[in-house]
Amino acid sequence: MTADTEDELWAIDMVLNQLADKWAIRIFCAYYPDMTPIRFNELKRRVGGISQKILSQQLRKLERSGLLERRVMPGRLLGVEYAITPLGRTLHEPISALYKWAEAHADDVRAAQASFQTET
Amino acid sequence: MTADTEDELWAIDMVLNQLADKWAIRIFCAYYPDMTPIRFNELKRRVGGISQKILSQQLRKLERSGLLERRVMPGRLLGVEYAITPLGRTLHEPISALYKWAEAHADDVRAAQASFQTET
């Protein structure tokens, strides 16, 4: 966690470019806990509040980075599945850590926000 | 990691609202590994590429959530320090997990991006 080398800085920067936005992590959360492949509209419903345009942009971005895979479903011509790749599966650990933090400390954050209003 | 209850959904959502943007995590990374308080312009230099406006917005947001604390430095009238709070320190673990993932898998992501171009 020292960020000594050029390589490490480049690495964390590139990863944050992929994940540090409003939707990427929420999309991964939509797959948990089972991580089975999901179709476009089901994904849209699970994420909630995301528009089709933004979802398809995000899916393409995550596909380009090798974290998700787009597959046309066999049999049904009109049907596309998005599956988490093996690389994408390894993200479960850090996202899970964030998730656990959220469960443990959400109340503290909410309390801080509430008390900030009463101050000045 | 199951997102069964309403509370858990609310928790992860609120936490992502604080952290899932371009700058929040980068600001925390600027504190590591020592986590000593940093002044405004030093923070700006360490984060790199962030404008003053966005930095002050982010700092206020993180202060409201109780993750950072703003202090006018004693002695010098023109001097403000931003310190990580105890609550903010607990974020080190999940951010560190993300950091380790980045170091371990950045090459894979880059390779995927490179090969995606050559396909069509």
Place this chain on the structure above:
DNA sequence: GATAAATAGTATGTAATAGAAACCAAGTGT
């Protein structure tokens, strides 16, 4: 077999946000 609804998107216009640049007031260094 016509009608309606779902799937997997794209196109378009608007609203919100990010970012660059200038500005400012106070303090410090030379």
Place this chain on the structure above:
DNA sequence: ACACTTGGTTTCTATTACATACTATTTATC
């Protein structure tokens, strides 16, 4: 006195997000 640093705010513009509408194909219903 003059330039420079600090910690911002203001203003303007460019980018991005989002809602809405639209499409083409397919499945389900009457």
